[in-house]
Each structure stands twice: as structure tokens, then as C-alpha cells.
Amino acid sequence: MATEILMPALSPTMEEGTLAKWLVKEGDEVKSGQIIAEIETDKATMEFEAVDEGIVGKILVAEGTAGVKVNTPIAILVEEGESADAAPAAAAAPVAAPVADAAAPVAAVAAAPVEVVSKASPDWPEGTPMKTMTVREALREAMAEEMRADPTVYLMGEEVGEYQGAYKISQGLLDEFGAKRVIDTPITEYGFTGIAVGSAFGGLRPIVEFMTFNFALQAVDHIINSAAKTLYMSGGQMGCPIVFRGANGAAARVGAQHSQDFAAWYAQIPGLKVVMPYSASDAKGLLKQAIRDPNPVIFLENEILYGRSFEVPVLDDFTIPFGKARIWREGTDVTLVSFGIGMAHTLEAADKLAEMGISAEVIDLRTLRPIDYDTVLASVMKTNRCVTVEEGWPVASIGNHLSATIMERAFDFLDAPVINCTGKDVPMPYAANLEKLALITPDEIVAAVKQVTYR
């Protein structure tokens, strides 16, 4: 009986990958546990083992093929004397579409009654040449450029060196900068965060990578009590130039202890700066800015965004100032304010709204401390309606804070109460359907906009 070998999911967020190399050919006998192929995910190249025994009857996906969706049949295993043609018909199905198509925006719908007005980024001169880059590559370039420029900048964290980064953000940095500046730590967040903060007092500029910000909870005393407050407590004598960066927020199917957004938590602390980029250009420009900043900066990344591609300016050096929101698109009917991965949902919702004839202005806060109130208020005064979007929990959220600010400073401009779209007020469930329910969706944003626009 012929068996299909399917493209495996090799990480919690993997949806597709590249079949880098076949280590067997048609006609070869395969044993259970034998490595038969190398598969490249957005994080790493992994070896793929056979589960069943048999003979490789047919290879369905040639090596070098990119964008192979998880669960696509990639080969057929047959028994001695059996023909590969005996496999189920589905096995011959063509390989899924390559990446680019999958990421295509919805905006192509011809009947959109509202024109989408995308706004160019104000962070570099018009006409600057651009190149496509993932958020992951942008973060790596930012660190590498700053480490080249300043010998006191170093990177410390779990698996940042020899492993090349748990999420491949630090790939290649050990080779370029050596073990003195790319430091693998034991799994002791509390201890190494304290050491990094102390080294900043002592004249260095550390970048601390938390594999994810969930683990930073173990180190939160040093982030808040040691890093954020020392400048104040010392009457300005002693500051702490340090960047704490890593994946924040929900990844996929990793459950309650590994899925939470700390944006609002850290945004409350005077003495910290808090950055949460969405695009690759912001990731690069803001991380470079963070490394140069003389204060402790919390830099919240997102695992799901690491592999997304954006246009990044080709410039020898560029930074993006903190406290400047970016207007992604202009609109007249409602202001949508978000940040981080919330922006992905918000832009998708804005497309749906455009189809429905509702013109949304979309603002990416980019930094949460300092926060760009002026851009939000100016927009709300124009549209008279506002919906905030974030992945974090609803109580004491960034949206709550913005709502209060809008009420205090633009109350008379409001035609409807501000609605805060947030993650649900629950620990993250594991079950796929429940997890989906716990997270914010574009449809929820659309519903909120309909509510504030009375449609």
C-alpha cells in the first residue's frame, strides 16, 4: 500500500517552507528514522526523518522548491514490487502557490467604493531606493550596523551565538563579532539581566535578547527596579543605556505561558522607553535608534512578523525617532490606531472597510513610550471616530489610555464613543479554535468601526 510523505510543520508558526534537498532518490529503500530530506523554514534548516519504511516510489516536489505548504504530499513511499501510481490521486496534486501570492493584499477588489490612500513613510527622503526585506533581516542588520559603529555594543542572551539565534535574528553575528560581543548565556534570565544592567552602569551598551518576553518576567525586577529607576535615584548621575529585545505576544499554539503581550505593562513604567514595530523598516530604524538611546528600551518584536517582508530603504544609516507615529493610510470616516502585529489586522480591516465604502485612517503608534498623542488627536479631530486595536488584554490597555486621552483633549470632536479592540480577557488557550477566538481579528475591527460609524 503506497504512503504519502507530507510536508511537515517544523515550528509552531511554520505554514510553508523550502524543500532544500532530497537525501534519497526514487527507487531508494527508506528505513524508519532515516533522514530523507532537508527542509528550510524561516527559522532554520531542519532534517526531515522518514516515519514509515518502504521504497521511494515517486518524488513529487523537486528539491529547491520554495513555498511548499505544510501537509502537501512531497513523495510517495511504496512497498516492494508496488507502483507509485497506486497512490491516491490527491498525491499528484500540484504544489501550493509560492509565498508572494499568499501575501497579496485584498485591495485588488475592483468594486472598492473608497480609494485607499497609502501614505509614504516620512522617515526617509522621497525617491530613496528600497529593497524587500523580512523583519528578521532588518533586526539583524540593525544590530550588525550598530555593533560595527560602536565597540561597546554587545549582544547577550540564550542561544544568540553558536545556535545562531532561537529565531535566527542573530544569525551570523557570532562569526562577525566573536564570542566577546555575542554572548551565549545559561538559562538564567534574572541573573544575566542583572549582569547586563550592571555592565551598562559600567560603560557598555548591552542588547539583551529574551528568547521571548515571557521569560523576561523572571528578570522584571532588574528591568524596572534596576534599569528604569537608577538615573532618577542617582539624581542624573548614572543612566542605563540598554536594549531588552525579543519576541512578544502570541505566536501560534504555544499556550498560555508563551502567549501574551506585555506592551501595556512596560508602557506604564517611567524611565523605560517602549517600542513595538510592525514593519521591517520600522524594526530596523527603531532598533538602531534604541541601541543609540542612553536609556533602557523595551523592544517588543513578534514571532509571526519575523518572516514577513516589507520595503526597507537602502541607506547607509537611518534611524527612526521615538514618539512619532506613522500614518499608513489616510482616511476620513474613522481613525484606527494600532501597533505591532495589531497593525496587520488593522490594515486588513481597513481594506474590508474600503470595500464597504468606509474610509479609515490607519495610524501605527510604533512607540508606546513616548507615545505620539498629537498624531492620534489630530486624526480623531478630523474623523470624529476612533477604534484602537491591540493584541493585549483589555484591562488597563494602551487603548484604554488613548481613550482617556482623547476624551480629555478631544471630547467635543467625538461623534461616538471610542472602542478598544483587544485580545480577550483570558489566558491563551491551546485548542486551535479557542486560540483563534481569543485573538483579535479583522472582522472584530470591522464590527467596531460599523458601531462607531452607526452603520
Add this chain to the structure above:
Amino acid sequence: MATRKNPETKSAPGANVSKDELLKYYREMLLIRRFEEKAGQLYGMGLIGGFCHLYIGQEAVVVGLEAATREGDKRITSYRDHGHMLACGLDPKGVMAELTGREGGLSRGKGGSMHMFSKEKHFYGGHGIVGAQVPLGAGLAFADKYLENGGVTFAYFGDGAANQGQIYETFNMAALWKLPVIFVIENNQYAMGTAQRRSTSTPELYTRGQAFGIPGEPVDGMDVLAVKAASEKAIAHCRSGEGPYILEVKTYRYRGHSMSDPAKYRSREEVQKIREERDAIEHVRDLLLSGGHATDDDLKAIDKEIKVIVNEAAEFSKESPEPALEELWTDIYA
């Protein structure tokens, strides 16, 4: 508990201890004691607020350790920090005015008793969270090693902090990375009100680095000369690139954990006995007198000088104005 049973076993003035050296220690320890007594008094008068942890009884620890340091060496400690600041040469006026929360304080009144710093004297605090200064101190040593400046850091903590998990995370990395840091455990026998025997499974704290390959030794913290000798040894170890070193300095605090400590956990007799038999300042005083280095009158003159310095600091701390209201909003970001 200190190792020495009676004052007779205290170190004799060896040939290598000069008169000047003994006088220096006497002066420095006395300054700390008189300063702390005055701070206690000002606290009682309501001029110092919040928590205030006095160093009385432990003076020989910091004076002895500092005696072996050189310019550029760093120190960091907990909230019981007044003595450390005076011992590294900070102006008593700036320290006292910080205790009273005035503009002339070292942190311009914004840190208070527990949070003081001096970049100039390489004094990195003054930390209010028990044990937090230990990884921070290892981080200072990390920077010294990275910058290859030959500096050594003293990370002070108490017998109470010795049970904090972050200490052992730090021991591991300090040993792994051979950081030039001296972990000074000031064992004053009480973690706030909890006697060491009630909190600590193995009382020999100097052995706590064994699992990480960090050498350690106990030191009589009531004998400034013994402390200095231990400091020299530890510094030599660190400067030679051998990595960290642990000194468990056995000492005793005469006053409560803080000013608001009713001290029900130990007897008055216990305190009195140590004051009478093992006091570190009296020890040096004896050495000076018995060695013929100073007369009673000489020492009285020093006492008087110290009194003047402390009174001036107290006056300054009362007269210095409170910080300007705008100070609320400064120094949050660099």
C-alpha cells in the same frame, strides 16, 4: 557568629602596620559610627524619613576592604550603604543631606538613604531590593573585563541576601566568565529579624561558591587588619584573571535592621556582650594605645575632629533646601 572568642586573640600590631595606617582606620571607622549615630538622632527628630539602616558595629568590614583598593575599583551594595559611601571618600554632607531629602544630597534628594550613587567615586549604589546588587556588581566586573581596564568590583550583600536565587545565577556566570568580582558577604547574623540558624541550612556562607568553583574564606569582620589582609588576597586573585572570590566577613550590627526595628529577636545581653568584647573601633584604639602610637589625648583630639565633621554634615543636611519642585520631572530620561 564571629570566629574570635575574646579580644585577646585579636591581631597584634604587626611590623607591617604603621601608626599612620592604624590612625587612618580609627578615624574612618569612627566617622562612620558617629555619622550613623547622628543619622539615628535625626531620624528620631523626624528629619530623616522612610527606611534608614544603620551600619553601627560593622565599620571594620568596609574600612578594611577599602584599604586595599586602588583608583578605578568599583563597589556596589544594598540599602545599608552609608558606611560604604563614607569609606570610599564621599563627603558626609552629601550623604547626610540625601538622608534628609535635600537639594545638597548626593542624589539631589531623589534617592534617599537606600539609593545613593557616586560615579566619581565608582560607588554604584545603594540598592533597595535584597540581592539585586549582586548581578549588577558582576555586570560592573563584566564591563571592566570587556574594557580591559584591570578594575575589580566589590559586590556586598548580607547573610539574608545570600539565600536569594539570583546570587547563585550570578556565581555561575561570574565563574564561567572569570569576572573580576569579589562577593563580600557581610554576615551580621540577622536577616532583618531572622537569625541565620533559622534561615540558612548551611551556616558556612563562604563555602557557597564551591559548587561553582569559586574560592571563599571566612574573615573576622571585627578586626580591620584581618579584613584588609583578606581584601588584598581577594583583589590579587581577581586582578590576576582568576575570576571571582568570596569573602564571608563575620560581623555584627548593634542597631536594629532599620530604625523601626523593635529588636525582639535577640537579647540586649547578646548585643551588649559583643559591644564590650569585640568592638572593632575599640580594638584599633587598644592597638594604638598599647603600641605607643597614640596617647589618650591624641585620640580625644581625633574624636573631637570627627564630631565637628559630623555636626557640620548634620547642619548642612538641615539647612540645605528641599529640591525645587521642577526636580520631580528631571532625570527620568537621559
